[in-house]
Amino acid sequence: MLGVDVDASKVEMLSRGEVPFYEPGLPEVLQRNLDSGRLHFTTDIAEAASFATVHFLGVGTPQKKGEYAADLRYVFSVVDELAASLTGSHLLIGKSTVPVGTSVEIIRRLKESGTEADISVAWNPEFLREGFAVADTLHPDRIVLGVDPEGDQDAVVAQVEEIYATILAEDTPFLRTDLATAELVKVSANAFLATKISFINAISEVCEAAGADVSTLADAIGYDQRIGRRFLNAGLGFGGGCLPKDIRAFMARAGELGADQALTFLREVDSINMRRRTAMVELATKACGGELLGSNIAVLGAAFKPESDDVRDSPALNVAGQLQLKGAAVSVYDPKAMDNSRKLFPTLGYADSAAQACELADVVLVLTEWAEFLELKPADLEPVMRGKVIVDGRRCLDPAVWMAAGWTYHGLGGTPRV
Numbered sequence: 001m002l003g004v005d006v007d008a009s010k011v012e013m014l015s016r017g018e019v020p021f022y023e024p025g026l027p028e029v030l031q032r033n034l035d036s037g038r039l040h041f042t043t044d045i046a047e048a049a050s051f052a053t054v055h056f057l058g059v060g061t062p063q064k065k066g067e068y069a070a071d072l073r074y075v076f077s078v079v080d081e082l083a084a085s086l087t088g089s090h091l092l093i094g095k096s097t098v099p100v101g102t103s104v105e106i107i108r109r110l111k112e113s114g115t116e117a118d119i120s121v122a123w124n125p126e127f128l129r130e131g132f133a134v135a136d137t138l139h140p141d142r143i144v145l146g147v148d149p150e151g152d153q154d155a156v157v158a159q160v161e162e163i164y165a166t167i168l169a170e171d172t173p174f175l176r177t178d179l180a181t182a183e184l185v186k187v188s189a190n191a192f193l194a195t196k197i198s199f200i201n202a203i204s205e206v207c208e209a210a211g212a213d214v215s216t217l218a219d220a221i222g223y224d225q226r227i228g229r230r231f232l233n234a235g236l237g238f239g240g241g242c243l244p245k246d247i248r249a250f251m252a253r254a255g256e257l258g259a260d261q262a263l264t265f266l267r268e269v270d271s272i273n274m275r276r277r278t279a280m281v282e283l284a285t286k287a288c289g290g291e292l293l294g295s296n297i298a299v300l301g302a303a304f305k306p307e308s309d310d311v312r313d314s315p316a317l318n319v320a321g322q323l324q325l326k327g328a329a330v331s332v333y334d335p336k337a338m339d340n341s342r343k344l345f346p347t348l349g350y351a352d353s354a355a356q357a358c359e360l361a362d363v364v365l366v367l368t369e370w371a372e373f374l375e376l377k378p379a380d381l382e383p384v385m386r387g388k389v390i391v392d393g394r395r396c397l398d399p400a401v402w403m404a405a406g407w408t409y410h411g412l413g414g415t416p417r418v
């Protein structure tokens with residue numbers, strides 16, 4: 001196997017067995033494959049073109065600046081470079097999250113490129129979660145493969161089945177689809193997950209107004225297997241490099257196809273989600289006695305979710321930044337995302353531990369539910385803090401523990417009666 005990236009420093013790190021981001025279990029997998037001599041890395045796409053006959057395409061599709069649509073320039077540049085380098089018979093398997101219609105556009109580009117190679121295109125969306133990438137890859141809950149009706153579909157399916165043979169369990173569903181369906185499966189799944197989170201966050205607004213407890217409500221509705229408890233955790237909402245930009249790109253693409261009305265609800269999903277950040281800033285302000293200027297706030301968590309060092313569109317950092325702009329002194333700590341946070345928000349204050357972030361703090365906010373924050377006890381923070389106020393932005397703490405120790409506990413989405 002040969003991995004290709006344009007970023008030479010990443011290629012060097014990977015070649016040395018270092019993963020350039022935090023992903024549990026991945027360094028071990030990388031090392032095993034380097035040691036066995038099965039895996040190499042390069043920046044040279046022409047080398048990859050001559051090395052393999054099957055090419056996985058997994059480049060980023062970020063949101064375009066100032067627009068909702070996905071930026072496909074990286075996808076097309078790989079396709080154009082491959083087309084120029086390939087000879088013979090090849091299979092190009094897309095894994096990137098793309099607007100529906102992209103693979104057909106790739107096929108058109110390949111035809112127009114005048115390449116001598118015979119290149120089949122298939123689409124095989126990726127469903128892994130950051131933090132669980134290894135387990136999700138090795139034990140997929142389904143494989144979706146979109147194939148080109150004008151190509152030799154059976155041959156393509158057989159080739160992909162062979163590639164995945166070692167990870168496919170007997171009962172792993174393997175769905176063979178057309179290209180458009182495969183592309184749409186991915187964005188629909190992410191849109192559904194985003195909708196589920198915003199649904200429970202919208203309900204949390206009603207719970208808060210009515211004095212009800214959204215966490216118990218989520219448990220209760222989650223027992224209905226048609227609903228399910230997963231992704232019903234109310235709080236600060238979703239961020240990261242996938243859900244926010246994917247729902248926006250999905251809306252943009254539906255609009256281009258003349259089906260914009262179908263997805264107007266996603267605008268509401270997005271707006272409920274962004275409202276959580278405002279609600280968190282308001283709750284933190286209330287916790288500071290109504291005045292941020294002169295308040296010291298400890299922010300625990302910067303990554304967009306636990307088990308990740310990814311701070312792209314991180315709700316936690318967004319809130320920390322807003323609080324600082326409004327006059328608070330903010331000290332942020334995250335177990336894994338400190339370097340990335342410093343790069344993205346260099347003006348925030350940073351600490352080397354949760355206890356250090358809490359030194360002289362009036363209020364502590366838990367904004368990413370890392371396991372080490374769940375284990376914090378009032379007695380750990382009392383010796384260093386100025387106040388005894390905790391705001392639980394992820395509804396992940398036990399309010400009774402904090403209240404019993406004489407703390408004021410606020411939960412985003414309503415404080416349960418204990």
Ligand code: UGA
Pocket residue numbers: 097126127128129130131190193197230231232233234235236237238239240241242243304305
């Ligand atoms: C998401 C999807 O879950 C993956 O299936 C998909 O493959 C991936 O995007 C992708 O498109 O590549 P990921 O971005 O790693 O995975 O993160 P999630 O676990 O989905 O969490 C997203 C956000 O939702 C996080 O900020 C998390 O804190 C938030 N969240 C999640 C909630 O606010 N409440 C929940 O109940 C669950």
